[in-house]
Amino acid sequence: MRLQHVNAKERLRGIFGKRWIGLWLALFTFLLTELLAAFPALTESVYSRGLYPSIAMALSSVSRWFPFSLDDLFYVGLIVLGLVSILALVLRRMRWHSFLALWLNSLAGLYVLFYWLWGFNYYRQELNERLTIAQSEPDTEVFIEVLSELIESANAAYISVDTLDVARVDSLVEDSYQQLAPFLKIDYPAGVRRAKPITFSGFFAKATILGYYGPFFNEVQVSRYLLSVQYPLVLAHEKAHQLGITGEAEANFYAWLVCANSPDQVLQYSASLYLLRYFLSEAYQLEAYPQLVKQISEPVKSDFQRIREHWLMLRDVKIDEYASKMNDAYLKTNKVEQGIDDYSGVVKYVMDFSTDSVANKRLRKLLNP
Structure with missing residues (x-):
């Protein structure tokens, strides 16, 4: 009985552990987009006119000092990461489950960052x-x-x-x-x-x-x-x-x-x-x-x-x-x-x-x- 209890705890740790935290954050963000889409006045007051101006000020205060696009550099970095991870998989330096975990979490992270840094504005009040x-x-x-x-x-x-x-x-x-x-x-x-x-x-x-x-x-x-x-x-x-x-x-x-x-x-x-x-x-x-x-x-x-x-x-x-x-x-x-x-x-x-x-x-x- 105790062994079953330990196994259940291990499974829960596997599901809710650090490896999959990106996916859970993405799920939370998705549910939040649905909520904000249903209540545009809430989006307008809390995010678009509340949180977002501070986010914009913080990010642009950093990116303004670079004459080139940090976003473009970021996208190039993702492409390089993709190529390196595929090569590592082909050369058997990375296992399938690690490869999938890397990309699922990376895509989930992109999804979360996109909405929290700007994308929630899609659900503000109509013009x-x-x-x-x-x-x-x-x-x-x-x-x-x-x-x-x-x-x-x-x-x-x-x-x-x-x-x-x-x-x-x-x-x-x-x-x-x-x-x-x-x-x-x-x-x-x-x-x-x-x-x-x-x-x-x-x-x-x-x-x-x-x-x-x-x-x-x-x-x-x-x-x-x-x-x-x-x-x-x-x-x-x-x-x-x-x-x-x-x-x-x-x-x-x-x-x-x-x-x-x-x-x-x-x-x-x-x-x-x-x-x-x-x-x-x-x-x-x-x-x-x-x-x-x-x-x-x-x-x-x-x-x-x-x-x-x-x-x-x-x-x-x-x-x-x-x-x-x-x-x-x-x-x-x-x-x-x-x-x-x-x-x-x-x-x-x-x-x-x-x-x-x-x-x-x-x-x-x-x-x-």
Whole structure:
């Protein structure tokens, strides 16, 4: 009887021992994601507006001192670990159970770190509720009116952007985020946003990836292949992620609002040009589409064509398609139902904002106290 009792204790130690602690932490984190997804107001107050700003400040205070991406170095380290462990297994320097334990715990650790360091923000309140912007009903006539105004803004803001003072643009974007922080419901500064070039920009350019956010070291990263006219908006988009905005449509909306309300013409034009692409894509099936396109000035059309040709030249179709599928699966896993189509959801947010006079009044009061 005592022997059975000892064996039971040994089995429990095996299940709950140090070897499997990563898996138990991952299970706890998974259950927590389900809880936070069910109570977005709790996520907003406890994590997004409570814990996360301190996490961002702590991590970015370290990563800011490195001119290269620590996240990219981290990913390379994982690849090296994988190759070394496979080699050790083939050479029989590692047993199967040790190999499995290593990788199960490593993947579990990645899962836990991702959510605790940033990923829980996926379950915060939706943008309309968070910013108290009323949702508008789909209306083709109003859509065309907003699109026409956007075209006018792009035409008026046009400026030839061949070279760029990156440090100045960074400062302008930060100034705008700080000014709009009360409206955007962010706890500025919530960290240090030093923009870094993507280490493997050439490879990522093949997938037409303009930038991304590194959650493990709180890093904003942009492609070395970005055209100057694209840089301000893409930078503002990635900074939105660092500020705890996970959804791509929401990050697009934040970036547009920040750049469009900057006193700098380059930021204004970058915002209008970027947003116009999504609106024109939505308008393509409309009868009024040809007339709307005619309203766009030739210099603006020329920039559209230049951007398109630039990325088509860099793009690798197979890599782009594979990256899109991975991104789509990643977003849907984090309960972004639209997946990769979420990027174009910025059109809905802009329509909601444009038709909400109360929200517009609050913003104008903030900008012109």
